[in-house]
Amino acid sequence: MPSDTPTNLYDLTRPALGALLSDWGYRPHHRDVLWSGLYRQQARALDEVEGLRADLREALRERARLGQLTTHHEAFSSDGHTHKLLMKLEDGQTIETVLMRFKGRATVCISTQAGCAMGCVFCATGQMGLSRHLTPGEIVGQILHVQRILRESGETLRNVVLMGMGEPLHNYDNTLAAVDVLVDPLGLAMAPRFITLSTVGVVPGIRRLADEDRPVQLAVSLHGATDAERAALVPAGRRWPLAELMDACRYYIARRKRRIFFEWTLIEGRNDTVEHAHTLGALLGDMDAHVNVIPLNLTVGYDGGPSRPESVRTFQDVLMSHGVPSTVRQRRGIDIDAGCGQLKSAVERRSRRSLPTSP
Incomplete structure (x- = not known):
């Protein structure tokens, strides 16, 4: 993928996500809110993550993505x-x-x-x-x-x-x-x-x-x-x-x-x-x-x-x-390759x- 591709948040462990948000000026609490949205709530889009600050949500839209299969x-x-x-x-x-x-x-x-x-x-x-x-x-x-x-x-x-x-x-x-x-x-x-x-x-x-x-x-x-x-x-x-x-x-x-x-x-x-x-x-x-x-x-x-x-x-x-x-x-599944x-x-x-x- 090109180097300027927005970060796929699913590529990050919790410490790595914390380090990224810390570089952006956000505290560990914001990491935990986002992490919970990704894996406990399993939000399909950033707009679905509950409790996320509006400015952080906007920063994520600009610099990150939720890579979907x-x-x-x-x-x-x-x-x-x-x-x-x-x-x-x-x-x-x-x-x-x-x-x-x-x-x-x-x-x-x-x-x-x-x-x-x-x-x-x-x-x-x-x-x-x-x-x-x-x-x-x-x-x-x-x-x-x-x-x-x-x-x-x-x-x-x-x-x-x-x-x-x-x-x-x-x-x-x-x-x-x-x-x-x-x-x-x-x-x-x-x-x-x-x-x-x-x-x-x-x-x-x-x-x-x-x-x-x-x-x-x-x-x-x-x-x-x-x-x-x-x-x-x-x-x-x-x-x-x-x-x-x-x-x-x-x-x-x-x-x-x-x-x-x-x-x-x-x-x-x-x-x-x-x-x-x-x-x-x-x-x-x-x-x-x-x-x-x-x-x-x-x-x-x-x-x-x-x-x-x-x-x-x-x-x-x-x-x-x-x-x-x-x-x-x-x-299992011999009939379906x-x-x-x-x-x-x-x-x-x-x-x-x-x-x-x-x-």
């Missing part, structure tokens, strides 16, 4: 539990946000980048490459958008997973600034234990999370328990080999006294055999770890298929023999097909 495309699963949104950003980029309803709770999966540079071969987002990082306000904006949807039906949002498009630790500062807004007790006041950050294994970011004690649950996408097998699925594995990644994970557990969740996408015949399970169990057996096993979501650019149910059960049994607990993550990057790819394919051909 709009729905470009949406899809609903046949069971009514999954709602996928393709959101349009101010520069025309699109990102995905997925709302999932479970019994007694709602979960949203949000994006942290437009595209992704990690290149995981089975992931539609990884296949499209990275366009740019999202700003904190674009990350927070997805939460605000979903909360408005839920409010219409009397529901509330409980869980946030930073597991949509992009690698959160590749966009560390913006992602964690957004998390600061989510957990701010005067902001959205979300419980940190219900916020999960998923990384492909960016070692410097994991160590930084450990040192800073950021209030999130950590999930690491593993998918292979040897360097060769992992690198074939997750190219980032060539940059951060398993020995280095496991050292960072043990450092995180020791520093934070928190369990790490490891994600394992089960692909028939490629990483779902008894031998694969034993190798993974041996790798994680001495750690405070839990494995989320996820049967593959099919994508156009990858020829693998999901594991059969009996293979999933056997895989879990072998992990438990190593003392490693696991859970099969419930698959709910996997990361799939809806954007499908919409773009349809758009290309609809373009007029040259004479």
